[in-house]
Amino acid sequence: MKSRTLVMMLILLALAITNCKQTDKAMVVETPVDLLNEPFPEAQEAVKLTMDSILQSVKDGDLDKLISFHAYGPKFTEFKNGEPRNDGAENEKFERGVFGSVTEVVKFDVNDMKIAVFDNVANVTMHTDFHLKFGEDLAVVNEQMTLLFLNTDKGWRIVHEHHSELKQPEAAE
Numbered sequence: 755m756k757s758r759t760l761v762m763m764l765i766l767l768a769l770a771i772t773n774c775k776q777t778d779k780a781m782v783v784e785t786p787v788d789l790l791n792e793p794f795p796e797a798q799e800a801v802k803l804t805m806d807s808i809l810q811s812v813k814d815g816d817l818d819k820l821i822s823f824h825a826y827g828p829k830f831t832e833f834k835n836g837e838p839r840n841d842g843a844e845n846e847k848f849e850r851g852v853f854g855s856v857t858e859v860v861k862f863d864v865n866d867m868k869i870a871v872f873d874n875v876a877n878v879t880m881h882t883d884f885h886l887k888f889g890e891d892l893a894v895v896n897e898q899m900t901l902l903f904l905n906t907d908k909g910w911r912i913v914h915e916h917h918s919e920l921k922q923p924e925a926a927e
Contacts, residue, residue, distance in 0.1 A: 824846070825908075876910060
């Protein structure tokens, strides 16, 4: 009789423990993240540091480092100068050709930069003020630029670029 009672108590205890675990799981309520309004400050700082590294790689003429900030693959896209969309291979060829030909970075500033993070994706918008020398020729690049980043196992990497002319305000007469 005692063994029957012991077995019965063990069964009841096992059921109670199982029930408690199920109840604990049922009680966990996750609050959905507000992707539109949550600023994700740690991610914003990480993206800002990535942008600083990108800018420094151009100033240093380190093309391999510059290219390493891109996540080239079948989803990579680029728009520039109103031309048809480019892929990663075209983007890399262009960046190596242009930045590889720079003989002096006179000025390489970004203005009005905004970093909007949506969990593992970040949209960075800015106005460029680049003054680059190619031999004796000076090129001034004032654009609206958008870089779309994805948080990968290698850090924040560019998966889309969009460049368009930034119209300058007309001078007062």
